[in-house]
Amino acid sequence: MASTRTTILSMGLLLLSIQGALTIRGQASLPIRLSVMNDLSNMTPETHFTYVVEGGVLLGALRRIQEMQPDFNFTLTEDPNYGLFLESVNGVAGSDTDQTYWEILSESSGEYTRLDVGIGCYTPTENEHIILRFSTWAK
Ligand code: B12
Numbered sequence: 822m823a824s825t826r827t828t829i830l831s832m833g834l835l836l837l838s839i840q841g842a843l844t845i846r847g848q849a850s851l852p853i854r855l856s857v858m859n860d861l862s863n864m865t866p867e868t869h870f871t872y873v874v875e876g877g878v879l880l881g882a883l884r885r886i887q888e889m890q891p892d893f894n895f896t897l898t899e900d901p902n903y904g905l906f907l908e909s910v911n912g913v914a915g916s917d918t919d920q921t922y923w924e925i926l927s928e929s930s931g932e933y934t935r936l937d938v939g940i941g942c943y944t945p946t947e948n949e950h951i952i953l954r955f956s957t958w959a960k
Pocket residue numbers: 899900902903904905906907908917921922923924925926935936937938939940942958
């Protein structure tokens with residue numbers, strides 16, 4: 822039953838992404854696609870279709886997916902200067918010891934751009950493809 826509901830909701834969001842912005846409860850809603858990739862542990866990439874309200878931040882989209890998809894979850898920490906840091910996705914957390922973190926990218930025509938702000942500040946655009954990629958960083 823829950824999986825049927827999830828499938829119907831996903832189909833709806835897929836249609837939304839094909840058709841463009843819709844108005845949901847009086848607010849313009851911009852469809853976006855979110856992929857999760859973790860090459861470091863050979864995880865199968867997953868893709869979710871969701872939306873942000875016009876001018877809304879990426880965090881809203883992540884929360885929406887978490888509410889609708891039982892297999893997607895994330896945690897945050899708060900930095901005093903830069904706001905919200907995406908700590909873990911689907912139970913996999915970045916680590917200072919291993920020098921890993923969840924990098925946030927935007928993909929367009931096969932080109933990947935690293936976002937210049939975090940999930941609490943970034944405002945996705947209509948049909949944007951956001952990627953959360955488990956990555957390493959160098960000291
Ligand atoms: C090193 C670094 C990182 C490292 C931190 C690793 C570590 N444990 O040291 C890593 C690679 C993890 C990182 C990641 C990101 N970073 Co960075 N990072 C820096 C950098 C170059 C230095 C920070 C530092 O060491 N300061 C010195 C220490 C002593 O101070 P600190 O306060 O303890 O530093 C901490 C914070 O800076 C925090 N941090 C680092 N980046 C970010 C980003 C966000 C959004 C948050 C909330 C916290 C945060 O991690 C540091 C260690 O704990 C700064 C630029 C700069 N020169 O300051 C950018 C900077 C802070 N990062 C930035 C960004 C955008 C990101 C990413 C969102 C990039 C991306 N698209 O993936 C990601 C965060 C993704 C996520 N999961 O939420 C921006 C933030 C701008 C903003 N207004 O939000 C900065 C200012 C670079 C820029 N664009 O000019 N980053």
